[in-house]
Amino acid sequence: MTACTQVVSPRGSDDLLEPMYDVFLSFSGADRESGRALAVELRALGSRVFLDEDSIECFSGITDSILNGLRASKMLVAYYSADYAVRAACQHELMLAFLAGQRDGDACSRIMVVNPEADTDHVRPIELADAKFVLPSTDVHTLAQQLAKHAAAVDRSIGEVRPVERPRWSVRRSGHVRKFVGRYRELWDLHSALHAIDFPLVNEAACGPIAAVCGLPGAGKSALVAAYAWRFAAAFPGGVDWVSLAGTAPEPNALLERYTSELDRIAARGNAGLYRVPAEQSADSANQAAPRTRLLVVDDIPPGVGADVLDVLPLPTDSAVRIIVISEDDVFRTVLPVVRVGPLPAHDAAELLDAYRRPDDETDRVARDDLVIGLGANTGALVAVGDHLRDRHGLSSYRSSNNELDRTEHLANAVFSRVRQVLDRMTPTELALLKFADDSGSTVLSTSVLRALPDIDLVEVGTALKSLLHRSAATRVGTSWQLDPYVVRAARDQQRSRAATAAPQG
Numbered sequence: 064m065t066a067c068t069q070v071v072s073p074r075g076s077d078d079l080l081e082p083m084y085d086v087f088l089s090f091s092g093a094d095r096e097s098g099r100a101l102a103v104e105l106r107a108l109g110s111r112v113f114l115d116e117d118s119i120e121c122f123s124g125i126t127d128s129i130l131n132g133l134r135a136s137k138m139l140v141a142y143y144s145a146d147y148a149v150r151a152a153c154q155h156e157l158m159l160a161f162l163a164g165q166r167d168g169d170a171c172s173r174i175m176v177v178n179p180e181a182d183t184d185h186v187r188p189i190e191l192a193d194a195k196f197v198l199p200s201t202d203v204h205t206l207a208q209q210l211a212k213h214a215a216a217v218d219r220s221i222g223e224v225r226p227v228e229r230p231r232w233s234v235r236r237s238g239h240v241r242k243f244v245g246r247y248r249e250l251w252d253l254h255s256a257l258h259a260i261d262f263p264l265v266n267e268a269a270c271g272p273i274a275a276v277c278g279l280p281g282a283g284k285s286a287l288v289a290a291y292a293w294r295f296a297a298a299f300p301g302g303v304d305w306v307s308l309a310g311t312a313p314e315p316n317a318l319l320e321r322y323t324s325e326l327d328r329i330a331a332r333g334n335a336g337l338y339r340v341p342a343e344q345s346a347d348s349a350n351q352a353a354p355r356t357r358l359l360v361v362d363d364i365p366p367g368v369g370a371d372v373l374d375v376l377p378l379p380t381d382s383a384v385r386i387i388v389i390s391e392d393d394v395f396r397t398v399l400p401v402v403r404v405g406p407l408p409a410h411d412a413a414e415l416l417d418a419y420r421r422p423d424d425e426t427d428r429v430a431r432d433d434l435v436i437g438l439g440a441n442t443g444a445l446v447a448v449g450d451h452l453r454d455r456h457g458l459s460s461y462r463s464s465n466n467e468l469d470r471t472e473h474l475a476n477a478v479f480s481r482v483r484q485v486l487d488r489m490t491p492t493e494l495a496l497l498k499f500a501d502d503s504g505s506t507v508l509s510t511s512v513l514r515a516l517p518d519i520d521l522v523e524v525g526t527a528l529k530s531l532l533h534r535s536a537a538t539r540v541g542t543s544w545q546l547d548p549y550v551v552r553a554a555r556d557q558q559r560s561r562a563a564t565a566a567p568q569g
Contacts, residue, residue: 082220083135084113086210089157090142091150097179097203098142104207109421110214113185134224137217140210141191142173148185149410154247155294162297163221170258173221175213177206187251224297227241242289245411246283249402250291256400257358257385264462275380275395278404279535279547281443282483284389287404288360301355301383304329309363315375318368322361322376357384364390366488370398391485393535403535406440406547415442419449423460430461437465438478439549447477478554484522485534486550486557492519492527497546497554504506513544 090098104112113132129152133139139160147153151501171190183192256274278284292303292521306325311317332409359379364372368390378386388395395401405442407415411436422428438444451467451474452459458466467474486494499516513524528544531537536550 074408081113081135082137082218084132084556085110085137085214087113087133087136087139087156087160087221088142089139089147089153091144091146091153093146094142094144094179100203101140101142101177101207101210104203105211108207108211110207110211110354129156130159131422134222135220137220138173138175138210138214139221143180143186143191145180145185148187149245149408151245154250158294159224160221161297162224165298166224172215175210177210177325187248187254189251190255193433208444211556218338237269243283243286245408246287246290249287250294253287253387253402254295255290256402257387258298259400260382264552271380272382272384273373273388273399275399275401276389276404277391277393277395277401279549280391280485281441281446281549282404282440282535283407284391284404285362286442287402288362288387288389292358292360297561299356299358299385301357303360304360304361305360307362308365309344311363311365313367318365318372318375319377320519355383358387359384360387360389362389364388364392364394365389366484368392368394370394373398382416383392391535393533403540406446406549407442409440412440412445415445416449417444418459420452420455423456427461430465434461434464436551437548439547439552441482441547441549443481444478444549449472468556472560475556475560479556482550482553483557485536486554488534490527490530492523493531494554495519496531497528497551498558500551501555502548506548506551508544508546 088098088102098114102112105112113136115129115132133156139156141147141153141157160173161170164170167173174191176186176191178186186192253274253276257272260272276288292299292305292446296303305327306320306322308321308325311321361376361378373388373395388399393401393403406412409432413431416431416435422431435445436447438448448464452461452464464474468478469475489497500508504535508528513528514521516524528537528539531544531546532539536547538545538547540551
């Protein structure tokens with residue numbers, strides 16, 4: 064049974080709460096023993112500590128109590144283990160504390176990190192990986208002394224972190240957020256890329272307030288950006304606007320016409336002129352209030368469009384507007400920071416599928432995990448399979464779905480329809496590499512394997528691999544290439560479908 068203590072009630076204003084706690088301890092369930100030991104040492108030093116085990120009021124809602132405890136605390140101490148990096152509740156707490164610090168002018172001012180791991184590769188955002196914030200792994204008493212001293216220097220609570228205006232989207236786009244799981248590394252990397260311009264001394268490659276998101280069809284690019292815009296809405300008090308270029312021909316005039324039309328749609332909501340003229344030209348006087356930071360998302364950059372689209376579209380240059388461009392092709396890597404949306408991590412893919420249909424038994428669970436691997440953990444493909452299996456208990460299972468993919472046309476269409484457009488643009492050499500990977504049973508192509516390919520010119524192979532990389536269908540690791548399993552499987556399905564169509568009837 065947990066102890067009952069008074070928990071502050073949320074205020075109806077943006078005023079900072081009177082601090083009730085010096086430290087809010089944030090850690091994953093796997094690190095609970097370490098968290099308890101740290102809480103004991105901090106309290107022995109006189110620090111007021113919020114620990115969810117003993118700081119939640121009896122019969123109160125756990126979520127509200129934790130959020131209220133965070134708002135009433137001076138600092139968040141993140142026990143940033145590898146498990147912490149993938150836990151939804153932990154990352155939500157971290158995001159709120161980060162945004163509170165950003166509101167105060169220093170995003171990391173409200174966070175202290177204890178990193179029990181040997182490296183910092185799992186720590187996000189990158190600002191927190193700095194040695195100034197990753198405290199040394201020493202005995203728990205010394206660590207508590209360091210944390211208590213740091214918290215004592217702060218005199219205000221974290222307080223409320225609320226957006227001035229929540230994004231206004233269609234039901235369809237809200238659905239992207241509902242199905243979103245994990246991707247915390249990508250969320251943080253996108254936030255860091257958009258705000259790199261604010262830290263020129265530590266971000267030498269900062270090119271302006273713009274970042275790109277790329278990935279295969281169905282990878283979850285729009286879902287990632289929608290989740291980012293929703294969770295980080297407090298960083299954009301001016302609001303979030305979404306422009307789609309879907310279905311537009313990849314010619315400059317067509318792109319410009321569609322983009323302008325989308326801006327007119329935004330203007331109709333009362334935001335006229337926000338993206339037309341840089342702020343320094345539109346200001347009426349020196350006394351005009353500084354513009355509130357906005358986020359502009361330009362989605363569905365058509366395939367075949369190059370990085371010169373940035374010159375075609377009159378994107379705002381005002382630093383008060385942050386811009387995300389979303390494309391399938393990896394065309395911006397030489398000019399912009401790029402967040403690549405690849406396969407879902409295995410545990411997130413399993414969570415996504417379980418939301419549609421839980422495995423029937425252990426054998427079915429293994430079949431589910433094999434299916435995830437076979438489809439390259441592509442979000443859209445997994446959603447299609449999950450939707451197919453939902454409410455088909457006793458008729459279909461994860462065990463049977465692999466066979467059903469090869470013989471059920473409507474399921475194959477649901478899983479592969481979008482990526483077929485990528486296959487249709489590939490050269491014969493690219494398709495030959497995909498078929499070789501499928502026939503050999505390995506999507507990893509080493510240099511020695513590539514050199515041994517029969518009847519294929521190595522120059523052509525190099526060009527094809529570079530094109531597959533450009534299409535987000537391959538990644539390079541050293542001198543080896545990893546072809547996306549989803550694309551390889553889709554190529555097999557396309558070949559099977561064409562062979563069936565070409566076969567004589569009767």
